[in-house]
Amino acid sequence: xxxxxxxxxxxxxxxxxxxxxxxxxxxxxxxxxxxxxxxxxxxxxxxxxxxxxxxxxxxxxxxxxxxxxxxxxxxxxxxxxxxxxxxxxxxxxxxxxxxxxxxxxxxxxxxxxxxxxxxxxxxxxxxxxxxxxxxxxx
Numbered sequence: 001x002x003x004x005x006x007x008x009x010x011x012x013x014x015x016x017x018x019x020x021x022x023x024x025x026x027x028x029x030x031x032x033x034x035x036x037x038x039x040x041x042x043x044x045x046x047x048x049x050x051x052x053x054x055x056x057x058x059x060x061x062x063x064x065x066x067x068x069x070x071x072x073x074x075x076x077x078x079x080x081x082x083x084x085x086x087x088x089x090x091x092x093x094x095x096x097x098x099x100x101x102x103x104x105x106x107x108x109x110x111x112x113x114x115x116x117x118x119x120x121x122x123x124x125x126x127x128x129x130x131x132x133x134x135x136x137x138x
Contacts, residue, residue, distance in 0.1 A: 004034060004042035014051035024054055027064060029071055050075075062091055 001013065011018040024030055025041075030050060034042040043051075053074060057067045066087055073079045073087075108129075115125040 001045075003045045003048075005048070007041050007043070010041075010043035010048055010051065013048045014055060016051045016055050021051060024051065027068065029054060029068060060091065061095060062087075066091065 001009075005013065007018045007021055010016075011021055014021070016024070021030075021043075025033055030043075030047050033047060034044070036042060050071065053071065054067055057070055062070065069087055070084065073084050112126045112129055117123075
């Protein structure tokens with residue numbers, strides 16, 4: 001591949017849609033993208049690598065603010081790994097909280113499904129629970 005490449009090629013090479021490439025640029029995650037005389041964006045190999053880094057970070061659930069911090073740390077050769085580890089640990093802790101919450105929802109739904117006869121009768125513990133507006137973790 002010959003660099004620089006246009007936005008369509010950048011999207012294809014990075015696996016990030018052209019719309020998201022523009023969005024990441026607008027957030028400052030791709031500072032100083034070159035342009036042709038006619039104004040078309042031109043992406044270097046380094047910027048494609050950054051797009052892949054952002055995509056992988058998104059796949060792991062990092063927020064855009066966290067990704068901005070990670071990109072800054074990644075590009076800073078004088079960084080300490082402690083900063084990177086702290087951000088990753090915070091993401092891991094948040095995922096653990098979300099998993100616990102999802103498991104609580106699953107337990108409640110499993111209980112409600114078990115309590116519902118699922119027959120022709122109109123009474124339904126699932127609807128009763130939903131209409132009560134009160135969470136019951138089982």
